[in-house]
Amino acid sequence: MSKTIFITGASKGFGYLWTEAFLKRGDKVAATSRDTKGLQDLADKYGDSFLPIQLDITDKDAVNAAVTIVKDHFGGLDVVINNAGYGVFGAVEEVNEKEARDVFDANVFGSLFVTQAALPIFRAQGHGHVILLSSVLGVFTLPTFGIYNATKFAIEGLGETLASEVKDFGINVTLVEPNGYATEFGGSSAVMSNTIDAYNPVREILNAAEGMQDANFGVPEATVPAILKLIDEKNPPLRYFLGKVGLPVAKEIYKGRLAEWEKYADVANAAHGK
Amino acid sequence: MSKVIFITGASRGFGRIWAEAFLERGDKVAATARNIEVLNDLKAKYGDAILPIQLDVDNREEAFKAVSKAASHFGSLDVVINNAGYGLFGTIEETTEQQARQQIETNVFGLLWITQAALPIMRKQGHGHIVQISSILGIFTLPVLGLYNASKFAVEGLNETLASEVKDFGINVTLVEPNGFATDWAGASSAQTEPIAAYDGVRKAFNDSATEDVFGIPQATVPAILKLIDEKNPPLRYLLGKVGLPIAKEIYKGRLTEWEQYADVANAAHGK
Numbered sequence: 001m002s003k004t005i006f007i008t009g010a011s012k013g014f015g016y017l018w019t020e021a022f023l024k025r026g027d028k029v030a031a032t033s034r035d036t037k038g039l040q041d042l043a044d045k046y047g048d049s050f051l052p053i054q055l056d057i058t059d060k061d062a063v064n065a066a067v068t069i070v071k072d073h074f075g076g077l078d079v080v081i082n083n084a085g086y087g088v089f090g091a092v093e094e095v096n097e098k099e100a101r102d103v104f105d106a107n108v109f110g111s112l113f114v115t116q117a118a119l120p121i122f123r124a125q126g127h128g129h130v131i132l133l134s135s136v137l138g139v140f141t142l143p144t145f146g147i148y149n150a151t152k153f154a155i156e157g158l159g160e161t162l163a164s165e166v167k168d169f170g171i172n173v174t175l176v177e178p179n180g181y182a183t184e185f186g187g188s189s190a191v192m193s194n195t196i197d198a199y200n201p202v203r204e205i206l207n208a209a210e211g212m213q214d215a216n217f218g219v220p221e222a223t224v225p226a227i228l229k230l231i232d233e234k235n236p237p238l239r240y241f242l243g244k245v246g247l248p249v250a251k252e253i254y255k256g257r258l259a260e261w262e263k264y265a266d267v268a269n270a271a272h273g274k
Numbered sequence: 275m276s277k278v279i280f281i282t283g284a285s286r287g288f289g290r291i292w293a294e295a296f297l298e299r300g301d302k303v304a305a306t307a308r309n310i311e312v313l314n315d316l317k318a319k320y321g322d323a324i325l326p327i328q329l330d331v332d333n334r335e336e337a338f339k340a341v342s343k344a345a346s347h348f349g350s351l352d353v354v355i356n357n358a359g360y361g362l363f364g365t366i367e368e369t370t371e372q373q374a375r376q377q378i379e380t381n382v383f384g385l386l387w388i389t390q391a392a393l394p395i396m397r398k399q400g401h402g403h404i405v406q407i408s409s410i411l412g413i414f415t416l417p418v419l420g421l422y423n424a425s426k427f428a429v430e431g432l433n434e435t436l437a438s439e440v441k442d443f444g445i446n447v448t449l450v451e452p453n454g455f456a457t458d459w460a461g462a463s464s465a466q467t468e469p470i471a472a473y474d475g476v477r478k479a480f481n482d483s484a485t486e487d488v489f490g491i492p493q494a495t496v497p498a499i500l501k502l503i504d505e506k507n508p509p510l511r512y513l514l515g516k517v518g519l520p521i522a523k524e525i526y527k528g529r530l531t532e533w534e535q536y537a538d539v540a541n542a543a544h545g546k
Binding site for chain 2: 091116123137140141152153168198201229237238241257258265
Protein backbone atom coordinates (compact mmCIF):
# COMPACT_ATOMS: atom_id res chain seq x y z
CA MET A 1 0.00 0.00 0.00
CA SER A 2 1.49 3.31 -0.99
CA LYS A 3 2.72 5.57 1.77
CA THR A 4 2.94 9.33 2.11
CA ILE A 5 6.47 10.30 3.04
CA PHE A 6 8.00 13.63 4.11
CA ILE A 7 11.79 13.67 3.75
CA THR A 8 14.28 16.49 4.35
CA GLY A 9 17.65 17.11 2.71
CA ALA A 10 16.47 15.50 -0.52
CA SER A 11 18.62 17.29 -3.10
CA LYS A 12 21.54 14.86 -2.78
CA GLY A 13 22.96 11.86 -0.95
CA PHE A 14 20.64 9.47 0.81
CA GLY A 15 17.78 12.00 0.63
CA TYR A 16 17.74 12.04 -3.16
CA LEU A 17 18.30 8.29 -3.56
CA TRP A 18 15.55 7.32 -1.17
CA THR A 19 13.10 9.91 -2.54
CA GLU A 20 13.59 8.47 -6.00
CA ALA A 21 13.15 4.91 -4.70
CA PHE A 22 9.89 5.80 -2.92
CA LEU A 23 8.49 7.49 -6.02
CA LYS A 24 9.54 4.60 -8.24
CA ARG A 25 7.50 2.15 -6.20
CA GLY A 26 4.43 4.36 -6.08
CA ASP A 27 4.65 6.24 -2.79
CA LYS A 28 3.73 9.89 -2.47
CA VAL A 29 6.65 12.03 -1.44
CA ALA A 30 7.11 15.56 -0.14
CA ALA A 31 10.83 16.28 -0.35
CA THR A 32 12.51 19.35 1.08
CA SER A 33 15.76 21.09 0.28
CA ARG A 34 17.18 24.58 0.78
CA ASP A 35 17.52 24.62 -3.02
CA THR A 36 14.94 22.56 -4.93
CA LYS A 37 16.67 22.89 -8.35
CA GLY A 38 18.15 19.43 -7.83
CA LEU A 39 14.64 17.97 -7.49
CA GLN A 40 13.28 19.29 -10.81
CA ASP A 41 13.96 16.06 -12.68
CA LEU A 42 11.90 14.09 -10.16
CA ALA A 43 9.09 16.66 -10.37
CA ASP A 44 9.05 16.35 -14.16
CA LYS A 45 8.97 12.57 -14.00
CA TYR A 46 6.55 11.89 -11.14
CA GLY A 47 4.06 14.76 -11.35
CA ASP A 48 1.33 14.68 -8.72
CA SER A 49 3.01 12.00 -6.61
CA PHE A 50 5.81 14.39 -5.81
CA LEU A 51 5.82 17.69 -3.95
CA PRO A 52 9.21 19.44 -3.79
CA ILE A 53 9.38 22.07 -1.05
CA GLN A 54 12.00 24.69 -0.51
CA LEU A 55 12.67 24.66 3.22
CA ASP A 56 15.32 25.64 5.72
CA ILE A 57 14.61 23.22 8.56
CA THR A 58 16.24 25.53 11.09
CA ASP A 59 13.26 27.91 10.69
CA LYS A 60 10.59 26.47 12.99
CA ASP A 61 7.72 28.55 11.58
CA ALA A 62 8.62 27.56 8.03
CA VAL A 63 8.79 23.92 9.09
CA ASN A 64 5.33 24.04 10.65
CA ALA A 65 3.91 25.66 7.52
CA ALA A 66 5.55 23.11 5.22
CA VAL A 67 4.32 20.07 7.17
CA THR A 68 0.78 21.47 7.20
CA ILE A 69 0.90 22.06 3.45
CA VAL A 70 2.04 18.49 2.87
CA LYS A 71 -0.64 16.98 5.09
CA ASP A 72 -3.35 18.99 3.35
CA HIS A 73 -1.92 18.30 -0.12
CA PHE A 74 -1.74 14.53 0.26
CA GLY A 75 -4.52 14.10 2.85
CA GLY A 76 -2.30 12.45 5.46
CA LEU A 77 1.23 11.60 6.47
CA ASP A 78 2.68 8.16 7.16
CA VAL A 79 6.43 8.62 7.46
CA VAL A 80 8.71 11.55 8.30
CA ILE A 81 12.41 11.09 7.52
CA ASN A 82 14.75 13.58 9.18
CA ASN A 83 17.65 13.19 6.80
CA ALA A 84 19.01 16.73 6.33
CA GLY A 85 22.35 17.20 8.08
CA TYR A 86 26.09 17.44 7.59
CA GLY A 87 29.46 16.95 9.24
CA VAL A 88 31.99 19.33 10.77
CA PHE A 89 35.58 18.12 10.61
CA GLY A 90 37.75 19.55 13.38
CA ALA A 91 39.14 18.80 16.81
CA VAL A 92 37.04 19.98 19.75
CA GLU A 93 39.53 22.79 20.36
CA GLU A 94 39.51 23.80 16.68
CA VAL A 95 35.76 24.18 16.15
CA ASN A 96 34.56 27.78 16.32
CA GLU A 97 31.32 29.05 17.80
CA LYS A 98 29.51 29.50 14.49
CA GLU A 99 30.46 26.01 13.29
CA ALA A 100 29.24 24.50 16.56
CA ARG A 101 25.96 26.39 16.56
CA ASP A 102 25.22 25.86 12.87
CA VAL A 103 25.66 22.10 12.95
CA PHE A 104 23.47 21.81 16.05
CA ASP A 105 20.87 23.94 14.25
CA ALA A 106 20.83 21.70 11.19
CA ASN A 107 21.38 18.28 12.76
CA VAL A 108 19.49 18.60 16.04
CA PHE A 109 17.06 21.52 16.10
CA GLY A 110 16.04 20.97 12.47
CA SER A 111 15.12 17.35 13.21
CA LEU A 112 13.39 18.42 16.41
CA PHE A 113 11.22 21.04 14.64
CA VAL A 114 10.18 18.70 11.82
CA THR A 115 9.36 15.95 14.31
CA GLN A 116 7.38 18.31 16.53
CA ALA A 117 5.36 19.45 13.51
CA ALA A 118 4.50 15.87 12.58
CA LEU A 119 3.57 14.63 16.06
CA PRO A 120 0.11 16.24 16.42
CA ILE A 121 -0.79 14.94 12.95
CA PHE A 122 0.39 11.43 13.84
CA ARG A 123 -1.44 11.52 17.16
CA ALA A 124 -4.69 12.56 15.49
CA GLN A 125 -4.26 9.75 12.92
CA GLY A 126 -3.35 7.16 15.50
CA HIS A 127 -0.32 6.15 13.44
CA GLY A 128 2.94 7.43 12.03
CA HIS A 129 6.65 6.65 11.74
CA VAL A 130 9.28 9.17 12.77
CA ILE A 131 12.66 8.29 11.27
CA LEU A 132 15.73 10.17 12.47
CA LEU A 133 19.05 9.93 10.66
CA SER A 134 21.57 9.20 13.37
CA SER A 135 24.93 7.56 12.54
CA VAL A 136 27.36 4.96 13.87
CA LEU A 137 28.90 8.17 15.24
CA GLY A 138 25.83 8.51 17.45
CA VAL A 139 26.85 5.23 19.10
CA PHE A 140 30.65 5.61 19.29
CA THR A 141 33.08 8.33 18.24
CA LEU A 142 36.04 9.20 16.04
CA PRO A 143 38.63 11.92 16.72
CA THR A 144 38.10 15.20 14.83
CA PHE A 145 34.37 14.47 14.60
CA GLY A 146 33.61 15.73 18.11
CA ILE A 147 30.91 18.26 17.41
CA TYR A 148 29.30 16.02 14.76
CA ASN A 149 29.44 13.11 17.21
CA ALA A 150 27.75 15.35 19.77
CA THR A 151 24.86 16.12 17.39
CA LYS A 152 24.30 12.47 16.55
CA PHE A 153 24.54 11.36 20.17
CA ALA A 154 21.94 14.07 20.89
CA ILE A 155 19.66 12.64 18.18
CA GLU A 156 20.02 9.20 19.78
CA GLY A 157 18.94 10.62 23.15
CA LEU A 158 16.00 12.46 21.57
CA GLY A 159 14.87 9.48 19.50
CA GLU A 160 15.09 6.99 22.35
CA THR A 161 13.10 9.37 24.58
CA LEU A 162 10.50 10.08 21.91
CA ALA A 163 9.88 6.38 21.36
CA SER A 164 9.01 5.97 25.04
CA GLU A 165 6.71 9.00 24.99
CA VAL A 166 4.62 8.18 21.90
CA LYS A 167 4.31 4.41 21.66
CA ASP A 168 0.80 4.43 23.11
CA PHE A 169 -0.29 6.78 20.33
CA GLY A 170 0.56 4.21 17.65
CA ILE A 171 3.63 6.22 16.62
CA ASN A 172 6.90 4.43 15.87
CA VAL A 173 10.36 5.93 16.05
CA THR A 174 13.53 4.66 14.35
CA LEU A 175 17.12 5.89 14.57
CA VAL A 176 18.80 4.99 11.29
CA GLU A 177 22.55 4.63 11.90
CA PRO A 178 24.68 4.46 8.74
CA ASN A 179 28.44 4.02 8.75
CA GLY A 180 30.38 6.08 6.24
CA TYR A 181 29.00 6.05 2.71
CA ALA A 182 30.29 7.49 -0.56
CA THR A 183 28.04 10.56 -0.55
CA GLU A 184 28.97 14.26 -0.38
CA PHE A 185 29.17 13.98 3.42
CA GLY A 186 32.96 14.09 3.40
CA GLY A 187 33.15 16.37 0.40
CA SER A 188 31.02 19.28 -0.71
CA SER A 189 28.61 18.97 2.23
CA ALA A 190 31.36 19.10 4.85
CA VAL A 191 32.50 22.03 6.95
CA MET A 192 36.22 21.99 7.79
CA SER A 193 37.41 23.90 10.85
CA ASN A 194 40.63 25.91 10.87
CA THR A 195 43.39 23.67 12.08
CA ILE A 196 45.74 23.93 15.06
CA ASP A 197 49.09 22.24 14.22
CA ALA A 198 49.20 20.39 17.53
CA TYR A 199 46.33 18.22 16.28
CA ASN A 200 47.98 17.23 12.98
CA PRO A 201 49.23 13.91 14.39
CA VAL A 202 45.67 13.04 15.46
CA ARG A 203 44.46 13.81 11.94
CA GLU A 204 47.19 11.64 10.40
CA ILE A 205 46.33 8.71 12.64
CA LEU A 206 42.65 9.06 11.77
CA ASN A 207 43.27 9.15 8.03
CA ALA A 208 45.38 6.02 8.25
CA ALA A 209 42.80 4.16 10.37
CA GLU A 210 41.04 1.17 8.91
CA GLY A 211 37.62 2.72 9.35
CA MET A 212 38.54 5.56 7.03
CA GLN A 213 39.65 3.38 4.12
CA ASP A 214 37.48 3.12 1.02
CA ALA A 215 36.50 -0.48 1.68
CA ASN A 216 34.66 0.57 4.79
CA PHE A 217 32.60 3.20 3.01
CA GLY A 218 29.33 1.76 1.76
CA VAL A 219 27.64 2.08 -1.62
CA PRO A 220 24.75 4.54 -1.17
CA GLU A 221 22.38 2.75 -3.57
CA ALA A 222 22.72 -0.40 -1.47
CA THR A 223 20.74 1.23 1.34
CA VAL A 224 17.52 1.37 -0.68
CA PRO A 225 16.17 -2.11 0.09
CA ALA A 226 16.88 -1.57 3.78
CA ILE A 227 14.97 1.73 3.86
CA LEU A 228 12.00 0.31 1.94
CA LYS A 229 11.95 -2.64 4.34
CA LEU A 230 12.07 -0.28 7.31
CA ILE A 231 9.10 1.85 6.29
CA ASP A 232 7.04 -1.27 5.59
CA GLU A 233 7.75 -2.86 8.97
CA LYS A 234 4.69 -3.23 11.17
CA ASN A 235 6.82 -3.05 14.32
CA PRO A 236 9.95 -1.21 13.26
CA PRO A 237 13.03 -1.29 15.50
CA LEU A 238 14.21 1.74 17.49
CA ARG A 239 17.78 1.39 16.15
CA TYR A 240 18.73 0.31 12.61
CA PHE A 241 22.31 0.14 11.35
CA LEU A 242 23.08 0.61 7.68
CA GLY A 243 26.38 -0.92 6.63
CA LYS A 244 28.67 -3.59 8.06
CA VAL A 245 30.82 -1.40 10.29
CA GLY A 246 28.45 -0.49 13.11
CA LEU A 247 27.61 -3.74 14.87
CA PRO A 248 31.10 -5.25 15.38
CA VAL A 249 32.43 -1.90 16.61
CA ALA A 250 29.40 -1.28 18.88
CA LYS A 251 29.91 -4.71 20.48
CA GLU A 252 33.55 -3.92 21.32
CA ILE A 253 32.81 -0.39 22.49
CA TYR A 254 29.95 -1.48 24.77
CA LYS A 255 32.14 -4.24 26.21
CA GLY A 256 34.88 -1.72 26.97
CA ARG A 257 32.53 0.77 28.62
CA LEU A 258 30.98 -1.90 30.84
CA ALA A 259 34.43 -3.15 31.86
CA GLU A 260 35.47 0.38 32.84
CA TRP A 261 32.29 0.93 34.85
CA GLU A 262 32.70 -2.45 36.57
CA LYS A 263 36.20 -1.47 37.66
CA TYR A 264 34.80 1.38 39.78
CA ALA A 265 31.47 -0.24 40.75
CA ASP A 266 32.27 -0.17 44.48
CA VAL A 267 33.11 3.54 44.33
CA ALA A 268 29.90 4.29 42.42
CA ASN A 269 27.75 2.32 44.87
CA ALA A 270 29.36 3.94 47.91
CA ALA A 271 28.65 7.33 46.34
CA HIS A 272 24.92 6.62 46.54
CA GLY A 273 25.10 7.05 50.30
CA LYS A 274 22.25 4.66 51.08
CA MET B 275 49.67 17.61 46.76
CA SER B 276 47.19 20.45 46.48
CA LYS B 277 45.53 21.05 43.15
CA VAL B 278 44.15 24.10 41.39
CA ILE B 279 40.54 23.37 40.51
CA PHE B 280 38.14 25.40 38.36
CA ILE B 281 34.49 24.44 38.93
CA THR B 282 31.32 25.92 37.46
CA GLY B 283 27.86 26.01 39.00
CA ALA B 284 29.28 26.27 42.51
CA SER B 285 26.35 28.07 44.13
CA ARG B 286 24.52 24.89 45.13
CA GLY B 287 24.19 21.15 44.61
CA PHE B 288 27.26 19.12 43.66
CA GLY B 289 29.20 22.26 42.72
CA ARG B 290 28.90 23.74 46.16
CA ILE B 291 29.54 20.48 48.03
CA TRP B 292 32.61 19.59 45.99
CA ALA B 293 34.07 23.12 46.07
CA GLU B 294 33.85 23.03 49.82
CA ALA B 295 35.42 19.56 50.01
CA PHE B 296 38.35 20.68 47.83
CA LEU B 297 38.94 23.76 50.00
CA GLU B 298 38.71 21.74 53.20
CA ARG B 299 41.51 19.48 52.09
CA GLY B 300 43.75 22.34 51.01
CA ASP B 301 43.17 22.68 47.26
CA LYS B 302 42.87 26.03 45.54
CA VAL B 303 39.50 26.59 43.96
CA ALA B 304 38.20 28.99 41.33
CA ALA B 305 34.44 28.67 41.79
CA THR B 306 31.96 30.20 39.38
CA ALA B 307 28.31 31.06 39.88
CA ARG B 308 25.85 33.43 38.23
CA ASN B 309 25.52 35.10 41.63
CA ILE B 310 28.75 34.97 43.63
CA GLU B 311 27.19 36.48 46.76
CA VAL B 312 26.28 32.93 47.73
CA LEU B 313 30.00 32.09 47.89
CA ASN B 314 30.74 34.82 50.45
CA ASP B 315 30.78 32.36 53.34
CA LEU B 316 33.42 30.21 51.61
CA LYS B 317 35.47 33.31 50.88
CA ALA B 318 35.27 34.35 54.52
CA LYS B 319 36.35 30.89 55.68
CA TYR B 320 39.04 29.99 53.13
CA GLY B 321 40.40 33.41 52.14
CA ASP B 322 42.94 33.32 49.34
CA ALA B 323 42.39 29.64 48.62
CA ILE B 324 39.14 30.46 46.84
CA LEU B 325 38.63 32.77 43.87
CA PRO B 326 34.88 33.31 43.35
CA ILE B 327 34.12 34.29 39.76
CA GLN B 328 30.79 35.61 38.57
CA LEU B 329 29.98 33.73 35.39
CA ASP B 330 27.10 32.62 33.22
CA VAL B 331 28.66 29.79 31.19
CA ASP B 332 26.32 30.63 28.27
CA ASN B 333 28.54 33.65 27.57
CA ARG B 334 31.52 32.37 25.57
CA GLU B 335 33.66 35.45 25.94
CA GLU B 336 33.11 35.57 29.71
CA ALA B 337 33.82 31.84 29.95
CA PHE B 338 37.22 32.28 28.30
CA LYS B 339 37.99 35.28 30.54
CA ALA B 340 37.07 33.34 33.67
CA VAL B 341 39.32 30.37 32.86
CA SER B 342 42.19 32.66 31.95
CA LYS B 343 41.72 34.68 35.15
CA ALA B 344 41.77 31.54 37.29
CA ALA B 345 44.90 30.16 35.62
CA SER B 346 46.88 33.38 35.97
CA HIS B 347 45.63 34.01 39.52
CA PHE B 348 46.72 30.62 40.81
CA GLY B 349 49.62 30.07 38.38
CA SER B 350 48.26 26.84 36.91
CA LEU B 351 45.12 24.87 36.13
CA ASP B 352 45.05 21.23 37.19
CA VAL B 353 41.39 20.29 37.07
CA VAL B 354 38.41 21.85 35.30
CA ILE B 355 34.99 20.60 36.37
CA ASN B 356 32.09 21.52 34.09
CA ASN B 357 29.28 21.10 36.58
CA ALA B 358 26.88 23.96 35.75
CA GLY B 359 23.69 22.62 34.21
CA TYR B 360 20.00 21.91 34.79
CA GLY B 361 17.10 19.76 33.66
CA LEU B 362 14.11 20.64 31.46
CA PHE B 363 11.06 18.54 32.36
CA GLY B 364 8.53 18.04 29.57
CA THR B 365 7.79 15.78 26.62
CA ILE B 366 9.43 16.47 23.29
CA GLU B 367 6.21 17.69 21.71
CA GLU B 368 5.63 20.07 24.63
CA THR B 369 9.06 21.67 24.43
CA THR B 370 9.25 25.17 22.93
CA GLU B 371 12.08 26.30 20.68
CA GLN B 372 13.36 28.59 23.40
CA GLN B 373 13.35 25.85 26.02
CA ALA B 374 15.12 23.42 23.70
CA ARG B 375 17.76 25.94 22.72
CA GLN B 376 18.38 27.00 26.32
CA GLN B 377 18.88 23.39 27.46
CA ILE B 378 21.56 22.83 24.81
CA GLU B 379 23.05 26.28 25.43
CA THR B 380 23.86 25.70 29.09
CA ASN B 381 24.46 21.95 29.24
CA VAL B 382 26.40 21.58 25.98
CA PHE B 383 27.72 24.91 24.68
CA GLY B 384 28.56 26.33 28.11
CA LEU B 385 30.57 23.21 28.81
CA LEU B 386 32.22 23.43 25.37
CA TRP B 387 33.34 27.05 25.82
CA ILE B 388 34.94 26.39 29.22
CA THR B 389 36.63 23.28 27.83
CA GLN B 390 37.97 25.15 24.78
CA ALA B 391 39.35 27.84 27.09
CA ALA B 392 41.12 25.29 29.29
CA LEU B 393 42.68 23.19 26.51
CA PRO B 394 45.46 25.52 25.32
CA ILE B 395 46.48 26.15 28.93
CA MET B 396 46.59 22.42 29.71
CA ARG B 397 48.43 21.64 26.46
CA LYS B 398 51.10 24.15 27.37
CA GLN B 399 51.39 22.65 30.86
CA GLY B 400 51.57 19.11 29.49
CA HIS B 401 48.95 18.03 32.00
CA GLY B 402 45.36 18.62 33.07
CA HIS B 403 42.13 16.85 33.92
CA ILE B 404 38.86 17.89 32.33
CA VAL B 405 35.90 16.54 34.28
CA GLN B 406 32.52 16.82 32.58
CA ILE B 407 29.36 16.29 34.57
CA SER B 408 27.26 14.04 32.36
CA SER B 409 24.52 11.78 33.80
CA ILE B 410 23.19 8.27 33.60
CA LEU B 411 20.74 10.03 31.26
CA GLY B 412 23.67 10.48 28.89
CA ILE B 413 23.75 6.67 28.57
CA PHE B 414 20.05 5.78 28.53
CA THR B 415 16.88 7.86 28.67
CA LEU B 416 13.73 8.57 30.62
CA PRO B 417 10.53 10.00 29.14
CA VAL B 418 9.72 13.64 29.98
CA LEU B 419 13.45 14.51 29.94
CA GLY B 420 14.06 14.39 26.18
CA LEU B 421 16.05 17.59 25.74
CA TYR B 422 18.00 16.97 28.94
CA ASN B 423 18.78 13.44 27.74
CA ALA B 424 19.83 14.86 24.37
CA SER B 425 22.11 17.39 26.06
CA LYS B 426 23.84 14.74 28.18
CA PHE B 427 24.13 12.31 25.27
CA ALA B 428 25.79 15.18 23.37
CA VAL B 429 28.22 15.72 26.26
CA GLU B 430 29.11 12.00 26.16
CA GLY B 431 29.81 12.08 22.41
CA LEU B 432 31.77 15.31 22.54
CA ASN B 433 34.01 14.17 25.36
CA GLU B 434 34.59 10.59 24.28
CA THR B 435 36.02 12.29 21.18
CA LEU B 436 37.97 14.84 23.17
CA ALA B 437 39.65 12.11 25.22
CA SER B 438 40.94 10.49 22.02
CA GLU B 439 42.23 13.85 20.74
CA VAL B 440 44.16 15.03 23.81
CA LYS B 441 45.64 11.98 25.49
CA ASP B 442 49.03 12.52 23.88
CA PHE B 443 49.11 16.01 25.41
CA GLY B 444 48.95 14.54 28.93
CA ILE B 445 45.35 15.70 29.30
CA ASN B 446 42.78 13.36 30.84
CA VAL B 447 39.03 13.55 30.32
CA THR B 448 36.35 12.05 32.55
CA LEU B 449 32.58 11.92 32.13
CA VAL B 450 31.06 11.83 35.62
CA GLU B 451 27.65 10.14 35.38
CA PRO B 452 25.48 10.53 38.50
CA ASN B 453 22.06 9.01 38.88
CA GLY B 454 19.44 11.18 40.58
CA PHE B 455 20.60 12.84 43.79
CA ALA B 456 18.69 14.92 46.33
CA THR B 457 19.83 18.32 45.07
CA ASP B 458 17.71 21.13 43.61
CA TRP B 459 17.98 19.51 40.18
CA ALA B 460 14.39 18.23 40.08
CA GLY B 461 13.08 21.22 42.01
CA ALA B 462 14.22 24.81 42.16
CA SER B 463 16.89 24.39 39.45
CA SER B 464 14.55 22.81 36.94
CA ALA B 465 12.58 24.23 34.03
CA GLN B 466 9.14 22.92 33.11
CA THR B 467 7.16 22.89 29.87
CA GLU B 468 3.46 23.69 29.53
CA PRO B 469 1.68 20.33 29.54
CA ILE B 470 -0.27 18.80 26.64
CA ALA B 471 -3.06 16.70 28.18
CA ALA B 472 -2.43 13.74 25.87
CA TYR B 473 0.86 13.15 27.69
CA ASP B 474 -0.63 13.13 31.21
CA GLY B 475 -0.32 9.33 31.36
CA VAL B 476 3.34 9.43 30.37
CA ARG B 477 3.98 12.16 32.92
CA LYS B 478 2.23 10.29 35.71
CA ALA B 479 4.18 7.10 35.01
CA PHE B 480 7.41 9.11 35.03
CA ASN B 481 6.58 10.84 38.33
CA ASP B 482 5.59 7.53 39.92
CA SER B 483 8.96 6.04 38.98
CA ALA B 484 10.87 8.70 40.92
CA THR B 485 10.82 6.81 44.22
CA GLU B 486 12.99 7.87 47.14
CA ASP B 487 15.49 5.03 46.87
CA VAL B 488 16.68 6.03 43.40
CA PHE B 489 17.93 9.38 44.67
CA GLY B 490 21.38 9.36 46.27
CA ILE B 491 22.74 11.51 49.09
CA PRO B 492 24.77 14.36 47.59
CA GLN B 493 27.46 14.45 50.32
CA ALA B 494 28.17 10.76 49.67
CA THR B 495 29.73 11.69 46.33
CA VAL B 496 32.64 13.55 47.94
CA PRO B 497 35.05 10.62 48.45
CA ALA B 498 34.44 9.50 44.87
CA ILE B 499 35.22 12.95 43.45
CA LEU B 500 38.37 13.34 45.57
CA LYS B 501 39.49 9.89 44.46
CA LEU B 502 38.81 10.80 40.84
CA ILE B 503 40.90 13.97 40.80
CA ASP B 504 43.79 12.16 42.50
CA GLU B 505 43.80 9.27 40.00
CA LYS B 506 46.98 9.08 37.91
CA ASN B 507 45.10 7.41 35.06
CA PRO B 508 41.49 8.44 35.55
CA PRO B 509 38.74 6.58 33.69
CA LEU B 510 36.82 8.11 30.78
CA ARG B 511 33.46 7.22 32.37
CA TYR B 512 32.66 7.32 36.09
CA LEU B 513 29.23 6.53 37.49
CA LEU B 514 28.09 8.03 40.80
CA GLY B 515 25.36 6.11 42.61
CA LYS B 516 24.06 2.55 42.43
CA VAL B 517 21.45 2.98 39.72
CA GLY B 518 23.55 3.39 36.59
CA LEU B 519 25.48 0.16 36.09
CA PRO B 520 22.70 -2.43 36.37
CA ILE B 521 20.52 -0.43 34.00
CA ALA B 522 23.36 0.27 31.54
CA LYS B 523 24.03 -3.48 31.37
CA GLU B 524 20.39 -4.24 30.52
CA ILE B 525 20.08 -1.37 28.07
CA TYR B 526 23.26 -2.28 26.19
CA LYS B 527 22.15 -5.92 26.02
CA GLY B 528 18.79 -4.84 24.59
CA ARG B 529 20.35 -2.59 21.95
CA LEU B 530 22.78 -5.27 20.80
CA THR B 531 19.94 -7.78 20.53
CA GLU B 532 17.92 -5.38 18.39
CA TRP B 533 20.90 -4.67 16.14
CA GLU B 534 21.62 -8.40 15.81
CA GLN B 535 18.04 -8.95 14.69
CA TYR B 536 18.68 -6.89 11.56
CA ALA B 537 22.38 -7.66 11.07
CA ASP B 538 21.82 -9.24 7.63
CA VAL B 539 19.90 -6.20 6.44
CA ALA B 540 22.60 -3.83 7.72
CA ASN B 541 25.38 -5.84 6.06
CA ALA B 542 23.53 -6.05 2.75
CA ALA B 543 23.08 -2.28 2.90
CA HIS B 544 26.87 -1.86 2.76
CA GLY B 545 26.80 -2.88 -0.89
CA LYS B 546 30.29 -4.40 -0.92
